[in-house]
Amino acid sequence: MKVVAFNGSPRAEGNTWHAISLVAAELEKEGIEVEVVQVGNKALRGCTACAQCSKNQDERCVLPGDEVNSWIQKMKAADGIILGSPVHFAGMSGAMKSFLDRAFYVSGANGNLLRHKVGAAVVAVRRSGGLPTFEQLNNYLLYSEMLLPTSNYWNVIHGTAPAEATQDTEGGQIMRVLGRNMAWLLKLVAHGRDAVTAPEREEKAYMSFIH
Helix, strand or coil: CEEEEEECCCCCCCHHHHHHHHHHHHHHHCCCEEEEEECCCCCCCCCCCCCHHHHHCCCCCCCCCCCHHHHHHHHHHCCEEEEEEECECCECCHHHHHHHHHHHHHHHHCCCCCCCCEEEEEEEECCCCHHHHHHHHHHHHHHCCCECCCCCCCCEEECCCCCHHHHCHHHHHHHHHHHHHHHHHHHHHHHHCCCCCCCCCCCCCCCCCCC
16 A cells, blocks of 8 residues: 655655654554655646646646646555645645645546545644644545544644654654554555445535525
8 A cells, every 4th residue: 555645845854744754654664655745845836727627537737847747646546645734824835735726626627536545634833823724734635535534633743943843742642643543544445445335426516606
């Protein structure tokens, strides 16, 4: 099994990376491969709502010049996905938002590529804004009918300078527990896939409240 983790921090080895690493260490103990993809230091355009990914049905965003399409395929191929972000003005980083808007739009427009995969969000914060950012990240996972493992508190770790998060004893435990629960859920899904029939996917219903 494999998990792909996306680091939305501009700092490749900042506190978001340390949070992801704590989760990844528990997954790797259970024989699950983890790949970390650096997103936060990339120049990414946001979704332009052109809907060409829906029209083309090729699992691709038409915006050129970045790695978003290769990252979409990494998510499709993975069994589990971790979304990690620092807190910028009580929200996720701009690059992470641009990536997730485009990637999850493509996924939904092409038959929901991520349905029933295991997904988790982690947040690194200096002081405040951790829970709003955690909720923002979870919205993508929930929208996609993904399966979310839990921890013994919300998945937020504290620190300012790179590696300070390793001094957050409670935050470190949260990430370790999340990693163990994620590994367990991944194995449950793998073992149950052939034994239990998944619910049939329904096409998304859209309703305008104006009409």
